[in-house]
Amino acid sequence: MARFTVWVLASLFSCLLLPAASAADPSPDRMRDLVRMVRQDCGSCHGLTLKGGLGPPLLPETLRDKPAESLMYTVMLGRPGTPMPPWNAFMTEAEADWIVRRLMTGFPEEKP
Amino acid sequence: MKSIFFLLVAVLVTACSSVPLRGTGDLGIVIERASGSVVVVDTSAQLALGRVTGLGDLSHASVVYARDGRYAYVFGRDGGLTKVDLLEQRIAKRIIQAGNSIGGAISQDGRLVVAQNYEPGGVKVFDSSTLELLADIPASFGDGSRRSKVVGLADVPGNKFAYALFDAGEIWVADLSIPREPKVTKYGNIGNQPYDGLVTPDGRHYMAGLFGEDGIALIDLWKPEQGARKILANYGKGAEKLPVFKMPHLRGWAVAGGRAYLPAIGKHEVLVVDTTTWQEVGRIPVKGQPVFVMARPDGRQVWVNFAFPDYSHVQVIDTLEQKVVQTISPGKAVLHMEFTPRGNAVWISARDDHRVVVYDTANFSKLAELPAQSPSGIFFTSRAARIGF
Numbered sequence: 001m002a003r004f005t006v007w008v009l010a011s012l013f014s015c016l017l018l019p020a021a022s023a024a025d026p027s028p029d030r031m032r033d034l035v036r037m038v039r040q041d042c043g044s045c046h047g048l049t050l051k052g053g054l055g056p057p058l059l060p061e062t063l064r065d066k067p068a069e070s071l072m073y074t075v076m077l078g079r080p081g082t083p084m085p086p087w088n089a090f091m092t093e094a095e096a097d098w099i100v101r102r103l104m105t106g107f108p109e110e111k112p
Numbered sequence: 113m114k115s116i117f118f119l120l121v122a123v124l125v126t127a128c129s130s131v132p133l134r135g136t137g138d139l140g141i142v143i144e145r146a147s148g149s150v151v152v153v154d155t156s157a158q159l160a161l162g163r164v165t166g167l168g169d170l171s172h173a174s175v176v177y178a179r180d181g182r183y184a185y186v187f188g189r190d191g192g193l194t195k196v197d198l199l200e201q202r203i204a205k206r207i208i209q210a211g212n213s214i215g216g217a218i219s220q221d222g223r224l225v226v227a228q229n230y231e232p233g234g235v236k237v238f239d240s241s242t243l244e245l246l247a248d249i250p251a252s253f254g255d256g257s258r259r260s261k262v263v264g265l266a267d268v269p270g271n272k273f274a275y276a277l278f279d280a281g282e283i284w285v286a287d288l289s290i291p292r293e294p295k296v297t298k299y300g301n302i303g304n305q306p307y308d309g310l311v312t313p314d315g316r317h318y319m320a321g322l323f324g325e326d327g328i329a330l331i332d333l334w335k336p337e338q339g340a341r342k343i344l345a346n347y348g349k350g351a352e353k354l355p356v357f358k359m360p361h362l363r364g365w366a367v368a369g370g371r372a373y374l375p376a377i378g379k380h381e382v383l384v385v386d387t388t389t390w391q392e393v394g395r396i397p398v399k400g401q402p403v404f405v406m407a408r409p410d411g412r413q414v415w416v417n418f419a420f421p422d423y424s425h426v427q428v429i430d431t432l433e434q435k436v437v438q439t440i441s442p443g444k445a446v447l448h449m450e451f452t453p454r455g456n457a458v459w460i461s462a463r464d465d466h467r468v469v470v471y472d473t474a475n476f477s478k479l480a481e482l483p484a485q486s487p488s489g490i491f492f493t494s495r496a497a498r499i500g501f
Contacts, residue, residue: 039146040445040463040486041420044358047189048145048171052212053230054261054278054307054359078355083307083323085355090421110146 024094031098034091035108038099045083050107054083063104071100136181139198140450140492142461142468143186144485145170150186151484152201155452155459155492158470158480162201168192168208173489174215174363177496178240179222184491185240187216193227195243198493205243209236217267220499224291226265226273233259235275237291246291253280264309264320264362266500268333276306276320276329283309283320283331283340302329302340308362311500312372312387321362322348323377330390343390347374347383354378358419361404363500368411368431375402375416382416382429396435398427404448407431408473409455417446417460426460428476438476442469447487453494461487 026034039048045055056062063071075096078086087096102108138156141164149165167173169190176185183204184196191210194203212231218224218240225240237247251260260277268274274285283302287295304324311318311333320329326348331340360375367373367387374383376395382405384394400422407414414429423445428438443462450459457479460469463486470480495501 036464041357043171047169047212049169049190051190053172053189053214054263081324083305083356083359085357 025098026095030095032111034095034099035110037090038103038107039110050103058103058107060104060106063100068097068100068104071103072096075099134199136198136493137453138493139181140459140490141175141184141186141196141198142459142482142484142487143170143173143175143489143491145173145447145463145488146486148188149485150184150196151482151487152196152198153459153468153482155457158457158482160482160484164196164201164203166203167194167196167206170488172214175489175491175495176216176218176225176501177491177493178218179496181493181496183240184493185216185218185225187213187227189213191227191229191231193225193238193243207238207243209238209245214261214263215265217265217273219267219271219273219288220269221271224271224288226267226288228262228265228275230261233261233277233279235262235265235273235286237288237294239291247288247294249284249286249294249296251277251280251284253277253282263307266309266311266318266363268311268318269315269499272333274309274311274318274331274333276302276309278305278307281306281324283318283329285318285331285333285336297336299329299331299340303327303342307359310362310365313367313499315499319343319362321360321377323359344374344383344385344392346392348377356419357401357421358403358423360402360419366405366407366411366414368407368414371431373405373407373414373429373431375405377401382414384434394434396429398429398436399425399439406449406451408451408458409453413455413473415449415458417449420445423447424462428473440471440476442471443467448489450490450492453492459490459492461490463487 046058047053050058076088078084142151148167152161168188171189186194191208191213193209195205197204210229213229216227225238227236234250260279263278265275272287276283283299285297303322306320307323309320318331327342327345329340330343356378372385382396386393400418402416416427427436430437442460443465445463447463448461468482
């Protein structure tokens with residue numbers, strides 16, 4: 001019963017925070033790290049606002065028509081022939097998938 | 113009568129807001145990349161003097177200085193070009209000049225400020241006092257329908273500017289002796305994907321690092337008729353194609369004692385190159401993938417910072433011993449370093465710890481620590497007097 005209440009509360013809470021949250025989502029702490037990594041480190045090529053730089057824009061309208069799975073593999077394995085490096089040493093496939101899904105729907109801002 | 117009253121008020125307001133007399137030789141600014149603001153700093157007092165806000169998206173912002181050292185031109189990622197008055201700590205003028213910009217340069221005579229843009233790809237030339245647009249030079253290539261991202265813009269003597277076209281593999285030198293009538297000399301086939309460039313401190317050689325292949329494109333600006341040639345054929349990722357987590361910056365390239373110190377691409381090394389022969393003469397192992405490799409003004413030390421994930425450290429190379437003599441940890445995510453004009457101190461930004469740390473370069477002791485919001489680039493007014501800055 002107590003576990004059920006915790007589960008309900010947790011789901012409600014995560015729904016409030018992140019409409020797209022699902023069972024496979026990273027923990028809130030890890031999420032904060034990933035958001036910062038995308039904004040700051042991916043942002044060094046793709047722009048802090050993800051409007052693009054040396055790398056292409058990562059906005060919902062530029063990613064919408066692309067398959068999420070291939071985007072996830074681009075994050076994990078990089079894209080040969082371009083400066084895009086592989087990030088698989090720093091995140092799991094599930095985390096890359098979460099990043100891609102969030103990019104496709106509008107990426108969260110960093111919380112101060 | 114009314115007008116006299118207003119005149120009086122105006123005079124009084126002007127008198128009250130005037131700043132005490134001071135020079136600008138020991139001033140600088142620190143970019144706060146996430147909040148669109150800059151902090152004006154005093155490198156003698158090692159203090160922040162104030163904050164100027166409203167500069168837009170400052171991720172990858174860079175700064176050049178007017179030759180009087182009073183005004184900083186801040187180039188924002190969002191195409192914003194902001195002229196900041198360091199003495200009054202306010203925005204003197206601000207325009208949005210492009211959709212996606214990567215930096216800029218100021219002319220030898222100080223009259224022209226030039227922005228290099230990704231979108232729309234090209235450079236734009238502005239009057240440095242009014243920011244009025246004087247010339248627009250699209251980086252068109254191929255059949256003319258495509259425009260390239262522009263990288264590595266540097267001022268070179270003769271009111272000229274050199275820059276590279278990332279998508280086209282070209283270097284262009286624009287002569288702006290007559291600002292509204294730019295004369296552009298184009299060097300084609302200089303190599304694949306030039307990603308940054310620099311001019312040597314004497315203004316003689318322009319170099320563009322290549323991402324798409326190994327080597328560096330070099331133009332001797334004293335002998336431009338010789339065209340571009342490739343040097344350091346082994347400079348680059350090599351056969352292993354190592355991942356690069358942040359593009360190295362060449363603008364800070366260290367040239368000291370007849371040798372240039374270059375960030376290796378992807379490797380944990382600093383390359384040492386003889387600047388008379390442009391041959392590699394050594395490699396110094398370092399802690400991570402170098403981003404900035406900067407010489408202390410006297411050339412005795414070279415300071416190196418690193419890409420993710422080793423970006424919380426800075427290493428110091430002694431140029432006599434040709435090896436790392438010090439490793440320091442100023443904070444998480446060190447993005448930039450700037451030496452005081454004669455190099456007694458170095459200011460280092462630690463983005464994720466929200467601070468700027470000042471070190472004594474003689475004994476590596478910490479001199480001061482200043483709070484700043486996600487600080488990135490640090491730019492001192494001594495840049496006003498340097499070719500290529």
